[in-house]
Amino acid sequence: MDIGIIGAGSLGLLYSYYLSKNHTVTLYTNQKQQADQINSNGLLMVKDGINTRVMINADSTRNYKEELLIVTVKQYDIASIIAEINNLTPRTILFLQNGMGHLPYLSALLKHHIILGIVEHGAIRLDDHTVQHTGVGKTKIAYYNRDNSQNSLIQQLQINQQSLFPIEMEDNWRKMLSEKLVVNATINPLTSVLKVRNGVLIENDHFMKLLKVLFNEVIQVLGLSNEALLWEHVYNICENTAQNQSSMYKDIQNGRQTEIDAILGYLIQQATNTQKPIPHITFLYHAIKGIEIGND
Amino acid sequence: MDIGIIGAGSLGLLYSYYLSKNHTVTLYTNQKQQADQINSNGLLMVKDGINTRVMINADSTRNYKEELLIVTVKQYDIASIIAEINNLTPRTILFLQNGMGHLPYLSALLKHHIILGIVEHGAIRLDDHTVQHTGVGKTKIAYYNRDNSQNSLIQQLQINQQSLFPIEMEDNWRKMLSEKLVVNATINPLTSVLKVRNGVLIENDHFMKLLKVLFNEVIQVLGLSNEALLWEHVYNICENTAQNQSSMYKDIQNGRQTEIDAILGYLIQQATNTQKPIPHITFLYHAIKGIEIGND
Numbered sequence: 001m002d003i004g005i006i007g008a009g010s011l012g013l014l015y016s017y018y019l020s021k022n023h024t025v026t027l028y029t030n031q032k033q034q035a036d037q038i039n040s041n042g043l044l045m046v047k048d049g050i051n052t053r054v055m056i057n058a059d060s061t062r063n064y065k066e067e068l069l070i071v072t073v074k075q076y077d078i079a080s081i082i083a084e085i086n087n088l089t090p091r092t093i094l095f096l097q098n099g100m101g102h103l104p105y106l107s108a109l110l111k112h113h114i115i116l117g118i119v120e121h122g123a124i125r126l127d128d129h130t131v132q133h134t135g136v137g138k139t140k141i142a143y144y145n146r147d148n149s150q151n152s153l154i155q156q157l158q159i160n161q162q163s164l165f166p167i168e169m170e171d172n173w174r175k176m177l178s179e180k181l182v183v184n185a186t187i188n189p190l191t192s193v194l195k196v197r198n199g200v201l202i203e204n205d206h207f208m209k210l211l212k213v214l215f216n217e218v219i220q221v222l223g224l225s226n227e228a229l230l231w232e233h234v235y236n237i238c239e240n241t242a243q244n245q246s247s248m249y250k251d252i253q254n255g256r257q258t259e260i261d262a263i264l265g266y267l268i269q270q271a272t273n274t275q276k277p278i279p280h281i282t283f284l285y286h287a288i289k290g291i292e293i294g295n296d
Numbered sequence: 297m298d299i300g301i302i303g304a305g306s307l308g309l310l311y312s313y314y315l316s317k318n319h320t321v322t323l324y325t326n327q328k329q330q331a332d333q334i335n336s337n338g339l340l341m342v343k344d345g346i347n348t349r350v351m352i353n354a355d356s357t358r359n360y361k362e363e364l365l366i367v368t369v370k371q372y373d374i375a376s377i378i379a380e381i382n383n384l385t386p387r388t389i390l391f392l393q394n395g396m397g398h399l400p401y402l403s404a405l406l407k408h409h410i411i412l413g414i415v416e417h418g419a420i421r422l423d424d425h426t427v428q429h430t431g432v433g434k435t436k437i438a439y440y441n442r443d444n445s446q447n448s449l450i451q452q453l454q455i456n457q458q459s460l461f462p463i464e465m466e467d468n469w470r471k472m473l474s475e476k477l478v479v480n481a482t483i484n485p486l487t488s489v490l491k492v493r494n495g496v497l498i499e500n501d502h503f504m505k506l507l508k509v510l511f512n513e514v515i516q517v518l519g520l521s522n523e524a525l526l527w528e529h530v531y532n533i534c535e536n537t538a539q540n541q542s543s544m545y546k547d548i549q550n551g552r553q554t555e556i557d558a559i560l561g562y563l564i565q566q567a568t569n570t571q572k573p574i575p576h577i578t579f580l581y582h583a584i585k586g587i588e589i590g591n592d
Contacts, residue, residue, distance in 0.1 A: 002440065007536065037502070094399075193489065193490075193583075194489075194583065194586070194587070195491075204584040204586045204589055204590075205586075205589075206583070206585040206586030207582070207583075207586040209582045210582050210583060210586070213575075213578075214581070242378075257562075279575035279576060279579075280575060280579060282509075283506060283509070283575075283579060286502040286503070286505045286506050286507060287489075287502070289502040290500045290501075290502030290503040290506070291488070291500065292488060293500055294500075295336060
């Protein structure tokens with residue numbers, strides 16, 4: 001089928017590469033220069049030191065024609081995309097944002113079939129047309145509007161999946177996003193402020209105390225009850241990605257804007273409604289915002 | 297007069313240099329090697345690029361003979377020194393520690409004339425016998441036991457002071473130490489965790505929010521009421537030492553143990569008694585303790 005992928009960062013490039021094996025992919029870039037580069041050079045995937053090239057169509061217009069669109073832009077760029085999507089004829093749209101900051105926009109888009117997803121792959125954009133697949137994970141997806149649950153496009157996507165690129169269906173989008181948010185709201189800010197790899201958070205007793213106290217605050221705000229399981233989830237991710245730097249820490253190191261507003265900013269908004277005290281979330285939010293502005 | 301200075305870190309070297317101008321100083325080192333170096337090379341002071349050498353007596357025994365002792369060891373080394381001082385014949389002893397962690401020991405020493413001091417100089421120990429005077433400040437001192445208030449040795453110390461080394465008498469030791477502790481408990485941990493120079497804490501709006509919220513917690517725990525004046529004090533220090541790295545940040549960078557236990561550790565103990573919530577103090581305490589253990 002024809003798939004349009006909106007956003008050509010690490011995830012946009014990664015999804016373009018894998019989905020182009022069985023589908024016709026158009027990658028919508030923000031800059032004409034990037035589209036030109038991809039159209040002339042192809043898309044290069046680096047994995048375990050091996051380079052593989054595919055040819056795909058790249059396009060810097062916003063003339064989305066495909067029946068299935070996959071939105072991979074960062075949270076802070078989503079507002080302008082939403083406005084465009086709102087004007088499209090009805091179709092199936094898969095959102096792959098971190099955090100839950102995009103949820104308030106979705107109610108305006110219910111003429112479309114909305115699917116929400118989370119990405120557990122590790123990927124780094126090396127340049128405009130090259131992506132490195134640093135960690136094989138899964139894409140988890142869930143239907144946002146229930147009437148949509150026999151979506152044939154999504155079924156095709158699942159049938160045709162690659163071995164290195166599994167796509168799994170989840171029952172409950174809110175649970176799925178919340179669990180991901182717990183991870184992103186704890187490991188990401190802490191590793192970014194302390195400037196450590198993920199594993200250090202559980203190897204260092206003092207840092208683990210910080211992780212636990214932050215974790216408790218986050219699940220309180222999200223109103224999540226399965227505390228023991230979620231803690232195990234966070235702990236396991238620190239353990240399994242011990243040598244990795246979190247995406248936010250990488251953004252900080254590269255002087256890029258982080259997704260802190262979509263993650264802790266969202267939780268601060270939520271907590272304003274519920275009036276729960278959130279000193280650690282607030283502290284880390286301002287620490288990251290301050291680090292983004294720069295130190296010197 | 298004869299002055300014994302206990303501890304040959306940056307402060308011990310700094311005080312030995314300036315006081316040796318008008319007094320006979322013996323510097324008590326922990327290591328024989330350091331005493332040997334000072335006895336053969338003299339003590340070198342670097343200020344504004346100019347080196348000045350003085351000869352002083354250094355001694356690695358703990359055979360304190362002087363009528364005035366000045367204790368400059370770090371908080372975490374003070375327990376063993378206190379035990380030795382306890383056995384001495386009565387004399388005048390000036391303590392120059394950061395924080396208030398040494399206070400509980402002092403009640404056992406009341407046969408001595410106890411003076412408490414705080415140091416506002418900037419100094420870096422360059423090697424065993426060289427100290428750099430990086431910032432001219434003051435020594436503020438106050439009598440711990442009131443009956444001692446006409447102490448002739450302290451009066452001599454004040455009369456003979458150097459222009460670059462003023463010594464000022466304060467009325468109230470508790471107020472003096474509390475104010476210093478507010479500075480050390482806010483600027484030091486924050487600059488160490490965020491890895492910024494002092495000035496950045498007030499130049500960066502987000503970091504200033506963190507400074508303010510931490511400040512409020514600290515003065516709550518210390519039960520200090522003159523909030524506006526104290527905030528001005530903290531703010532001014534950030535402004536006046538904008539380009540400096542705090543002593544704790546320097547310790548962290550050099551892989552040395554910090555004085556976090558004497559500073560935030562002391563406040564945590566105090567707060568346990570009063571049951572005030574101190575999330576920011578606790579968070580920063582564990583962050584620094586964790587950083588001390590090491591990241592990798």
